[in-house]
Amino acid sequence: MPTQEERLGAVESGLKQFQTETVKAYHEMALEVTMMKGLTQDSVKRLINLERTMDERFNNVELRLGGMDQRLGGMDQRLGGMDQQLGGMNQQLGGMNQRLGGMNQRLGGMNQRLGTLEQDMMSRPMQLRLLKLFGDAL
Numbered sequence: 001m002p003t004q005e006e007r008l009g010a011v012e013s014g015l016k017q018f019q020t021e022t023v024k025a026y027h028e029m030a031l032e033v034t035m036m037k038g039l040t041q042d043s044v045k046r047l048i049n050l051e052r053t054m055d056e057r058f059n060n061v062e063l064r065l066g067g068m069d070q071r072l073g074g075m076d077q078r079l080g081g082m083d084q085q086l087g088g089m090n091q092q093l094g095g096m097n098q099r100l101g102g103m104n105q106r107l108g109g110m111n112q113r114l115g116t117l118e119q120d121m122m123s124r125p126m127q128l129r130l131l132k133l134f135g136d137a138l
Contacts, residue, residue: 002010
C-alpha cells in the first residue's frame with residue numbers, strides 16, 4: 001500500500017496535469033473565440049456594406065420608376081387627346097357618309113329620269129329628235 005506522501009504526490013501530479021491541460025484547452029478556446037469574433041465582425045461589415053449598396057440601388061430604381069411613371073402619365077394624356085380627336089373624326093366621317101348616301105340617292109333619281117328621257121326620245125321619230133336636238137339651226 002502506498003504511503004500518504006505517495007498518494008499526495010500522485011494527486012498533485014494529476015492536479016498539475018489537469019491544470020496544464022485545462023490551461024491549454026482554455027488557450028485553444030480563447031483563440032477559437034477570437035477567430036470567431038473576427039469572422040463575425042467581418043461578416044457584419046460585409047452585411048452592412050451590402051445593405052448600403054442595396055439601399056442605394058433601390059433608391060436609384062425608385063427614381064427611375066418615378067421618371068417612368070411621369071412619362072407614362074404624359075403618354076396617357078396624349079393618348080386621351082388622340083382618342084378625342086379620333087372620336088371627332090369618326091363623327092365627321094359619319095356625317096360625310098350620310099351626305100354621300102343622300103347624293104347617291106339623288107344620282108339614282110337622276111339616272112332614272114335620264115333613262116326615262118332616253119326611252120322617250122328613242123320612241124319618237126327621228127325628225128322630231130333632230131328637231132329637238134338642233135332646234136332652229138335646221
